[in-house]
Amino acid sequence: MTHPHEIRPDIDEGIDRKVLAKLRARFLQLNTGRLQRAMDGLSTRQQQVLTLLPLLFHVNHPLLPGYVSGSTPAGVSGFEPDANLVAEGQRLARSFTYKTRLGNPNRPIHGLFLMGSLGTLAQAEQSDIDLWVCHAPGLGDSQLDELRRKCQLLETWAASLGAEAHCFLIDPQSFAQGLRDSQLSSDDCGTTQHYLLLDEFYRTAIWLAGRTPLWWLVPAYEERNYSSYTETLLSKRFIRSTDALDLGNLAHIPAGEFVGAGLWQLFKGIDSPYKSLLKLLLTEAYASEHPAVRCLSLDYKQAVFANHLDLDALDPYVMVYRRIERYLQARGETRRLELARRSLYLKVNKKLSGLDRARSNGWQRRLLKRLVDEWGWDERQLALLDSRSQWKVRQVAVERRELVAELNHSYRFLSQFAQNNNASSRADQRDLNVLGRRLYAAFERRAGKIEVINPGIAPDLAEDTLTLVQSPNRKEPGSHHWGLYNGNLSVHEWEHFSPIKRCRELIELLTWAHRNGVIDSTTRLALHPGASDLNEFELFNLLGSLQQSIPLPLETVSEVRLLQPSVANEILLLVNVGVDPLRHHRDLNILMTTERTDSLSYAGVRENLVLTLDQITLNSWNEVLVQRYDGEHALARCLRDFLNSLGQRSHRPRVRVRCFCHNRAQAISQRVEEIFDTVQLLLDQGRNHRYLLQVAQHTHVLELLPGQVSLTTLAEHEAVLECLGEERSTYSPLYLDANALQDHDLPLVLENARPGCIQVFYRLLEGWADLYVLDEYNALWQQRLPLHDENHLLLPLQRFLRSMVMRHDARVPLDNLQQAPLQTHYAQLLPSGPGKARSIEPRPTPDDLNDQPYYEVQAILQAGTGDDMHVTLYCNQQEFSELDHGGELYTVVARQILSQRRSAGHYRCYITDLDLSELLDDERGSTLLYLRYKRELEQALNDGLAQLQATLEP
Structure with missing residues (x-):
């Protein structure tokens, strides 16, 4: 249904310039209302900043704020300050006078626009002044540098008057083509969300001076024909190019922009969920319509064309809420809608409960009151939200559940949307992965992780007084747990209250309380330590x-x-x-x-x-x-x-x-x-x-x-x-460790280990000796042997090791023998006898050159079936095998050895050479391995020898 005063121009039938003037007047009427609302929300000094900005960009005067030089680009298109504004300038600089420039002077500042929350339902005392300074294309680098410097000086001046201003330089020609290299608002995430930023600009911008947007004059139903429509307007001189500013159109928003914008809001939402939730939901509502997205700025423009100029209905935040409301109601998601309503209420931050009603009855409070009445909120709900600054653990935990669920939902939605529409660039995909990790780190529960319960929900969870209690765990007899309670409770009182938090271990509870700010440096703690x-x-x-x-x-x-x-x-x-x-x-x-x-x-x-x-x-x-x-x-x-x-x-x-x-x-x-x-x-x-x-x-x-x-x-x-x-x-x-094995000799041995050699340590005791060998890999072999004399103790071992080293070297090609053969070093633990060894002294390698010829016992081990091995022994070149002697092998060999001895002394027999080549295949085999087999074979031989000697003794 059309409104009686709706304007529906048809370019094919011709356009009346009066109609275009009427359209522009409607936009300016809304603009005036918004500007007045913005002014009403500022202090007197902040109002002075907004009032003077057009003049300060229009002139260069040495005594006015923002002066850089006389050649700094200045002059706002179509702008002439009135007497009141000149008087304001003279209050800053008495010597300032203004003379109208005749002819057609250069006006390089094409437009000044406020963007963001000023003049909206969400304007607050701390709202930033985001100013778009649209300048002529083609300014030189030095001119842009001076203009940029002027902006910085004006920001500093505004700060001195209590206003946080941010100036953003815009080249309209480049911007309309999607080209920019810097952020363009305090809440801008960069160049990847160009059209969504333009959408926000067209529905929130307040024109201060200069040319007005060409976009205003293009009907929403002609948005897809924007280029041809505007070309007609300009070429047929329905409007003058010096009166209009072309920043582009919103006929199509690429899918990737929804992913990028959603990622940015999610990133911010992890720390400030209420601030980001509305934008996240709007992004989701937009994306759900893709590719036929009808953005809010088009709804806003359509309302102006239809002569629906209600400031409240066209308030940017109200429009955002209405779109979210329609989207969530259509999906039947009432819990998410309630969360959106709470987010809007907290964003506006105008308390409506109890005594707060008596505060200034401004337009924001009136509009918000109409909304909450429409939502059916009662006094209890308003009081709860208005007391957010006093929220503590219990209320924050309730709110956190819904907020975390919403953030996770948004992440899943964005991921699925990107996948379904091939909408994520490589950068977006990386950002999705990073954001997934950020969400995981912030909200994912896992064993041992301290849960952060207050991601920007309440300003302060610290408690003045708490009681810490250890008590028996009735559900797990024999165990205890710790509880943290509100207030200073006596030993007879705490049982009648529910704890804020309960944990099995004290440190988990204290860490949770510290990480979440429940306990801070001012908190007083009463302690009931229980059995601890x-x-x-x-x-x-x-x-x-x-x-x-x-x-x-x-x-x-x-x-x-x-x-x-x-x-x-x-x-x-x-x-x-x-x-x-x-x-x-x-x-x-x-x-x-x-x-x-x-x-x-x-x-x-x-x-x-x-x-x-x-x-x-x-x-x-x-x-x-x-x-x-x-x-x-x-x-x-x-x-x-x-x-x-x-x-x-x-x-x-x-x-x-x-x-x-x-x-x-x-x-x-x-x-x-x-x-x-x-x-x-x-x-x-x-x-x-x-x-x-x-x-x-x-x-x-x-x-x-x-x-x-x-x-x-x-x-x-x-x-x-x-x-x-x-x-x-x-x-x-x-x-x-310095105190390890202090009652043993072993530390002396182990602390003297050296790589790449064989080390033999020995200690002489009463009738016994302890032998320690550290092989080339620092593995330890130890044996306690009866002591006949030092020579009989060491020579058999030296002969065996010498033979083993020769076998090792024989298996290596000569070309690969780059290193010298393994050296064997000897050392004695002192003192000998009982007690603990205190020192080590090197000893020469045992030498048998002048000794009597010794009896050689060689062993060859071969693989059998399974883990079995076949043993063949050679005594002075005579073969003894299991094939011939079976289980009597070691007894037969012991008899052979005993028959060759010149004396009847009871001393051990030793293996002097061992071949493991078949067991090792191509491997080298460590010294330790050889010594292990040596010990086993010698044990069997000496057991056989002992049995024989026992039968021979009278």
Whole structure:
């Protein structure tokens, strides 16, 4: 149905210039109303800025704001200041006078427009003044530089009057072609949303001076014929080109713009969801109509043509809301519509409840009141929204659920839209991926992650007074949990209230409260520690440590960081939270004095004082993660997981260790910190270290392979020897913690390891000797043997090792023998006899050149079926095989050896040479492997020898 005063020009039938003048008058009528509304919302000094801007761009006067030089582009098309405006200028500079320039002077400033929220329902005291300065095309670089400088000076002047102004230079000719290289509003995301920005400009812009938009004069139904229509208007002189400004049309909006605009609003919405929600929903409503999108600026223009000039109905924010309302009602999404209404109400920020009604009854409040009456909101709902500044955890948590769901919905919609319409450029696809990570970091729940409950919903969640309580967990008998309650509650009161938050562990609860600002430096805490050892001193220091490691507010995560996997930046390790490791001594009133002060092996009973560790991690995506370790192996597991979290990256987090427990807190934290520092240094060396740590009665071995750190926990010394004796294929240094294996000789051996050689260490005891061999890969072989004399102990081993090295070298082509043969080095642990070894002294390699000829026993091992092996022994070149002797092989060989001995002494027989070539195929085989087979064969031979000797003795 047409309005009686609707204008529907038909260019084919001809256009009356009076009709065009009437159209322009209608737009200017709306413009005047909006400008007056904008002025009404500004202070007197801010009004002065808006009033004077046209004059200041029209002239260059040395005493007026914005003066750069007399040649700076100045002069606004079609503008002549009236006497009142000249008087305003003279208040700033008494010497200022204005003379009308005769003829046709150059006017390089084609138009001045306000854009954004000024003059709208959402205008606020802090609203920016975004000014588009449309200039003549073809200005030189020096002219543009001067004009840009003039804008900067005017922004500074406006700031001195309490107005935050932003001037944006526009070349209309370039802009109409979609060419620009800078942002054009305070809320602009760049060049990829050209048409959506133009849509926003046409429906929000307030004309201040200069030419008026040519777009005003093109009917909405002719938008697709914009170029030919405007060419006709200009070529047939229906309008003069000096009166109109052409910034382009909105006949078609590329699909990619909806993706780009949605991404930008989502990005902003993570921290300020209410501010972005309306624009996100409008983008979704537009995109759902693609490709036949009817943007709001066309609705606005159509209303003017139809003579529907109601300022309230055509308010930009009301129009946005009405489009969203129609879209969501058509989809039956009432919950999302209610969220949009709340967002609009909070955006306008004019309180309508209770005493606030008595405030100034301005047009914004009246219009908002009509809307909320239409929505059927009651006093309770208004009071709740008006008290947003006092919202605390419970209300914020309710609101967060809907906001997060909406942001995630928008992300899914944009992703699907981009995929369905092939609308995402490579940059958009990257932005989608980055945004997905940003949403994941901000809102995704996972084990150990502290949930951020206040993404811009309420300004301050801090509580004045809270009560912290540990209490039994009735659902899990034998366990406890911690609760945080509003107010200062006594031990008899807290049970009658519901906690703000409840967690199994104290640090998770405190970290949640700190990260969400529920506890700040002014919060008073009442403590009921329950069965824990927590006291107010420890609680105060725990909170201080959290504030130091997670300083709020956190910096915004950069895109560069989101393009990479998250890494830990800050790690806080809190040891023995709420636990006194010597509580049993305190309860018995025992004061311990001891020389054994190691926190991992304390006093004579070697107690471990590191009972629990709480790890708080702040990563590069601003996620805060909490993990707890307890039990007797807590430290070792925490160490392993920490090292594996570093992966193979060079990045290293800052690690802080703190302990505030009742006994030995400083010594405990220093000990743990030293360990973490040491393992990081070892890992950084990249030499595949093994780190050996003793905690109480257990020994832990950590294999430091980047990203694959493994932990082996050993209870017995024999198990330690077995672990260190595992065969290796590359050299692996061993690093012993300073207090590891202190009751054994092993540290002396392991600390003297060298790569690329075989090292033999021995210690002479009473009737026995301990032999240690570190092979070329630093694997340990150890054996205790009866001691006849030093020569009989070492010579058989030296002969065997010499033979083994010769076999190794024989399997390598001569061309590849670039390195010298493996050298064998000997050293003796001193002193001999009982007690602990204190030192090591090098010894010469045993020499048998002057010795009597020795009895050679050679063994050849061959693969059998399955895991079986066939053994053939050669005694002084005589063959003995299992084929001939079966299970009696070792007894027969022992008899042969015994028959060759000149004396009847009970001494061992040894293998002097071993061939493993068939078992190893083309592999070299480590020294350790040869020594293992040697020991097994010698054990079998010596068992046979012992049986024979037993039968021969009377």
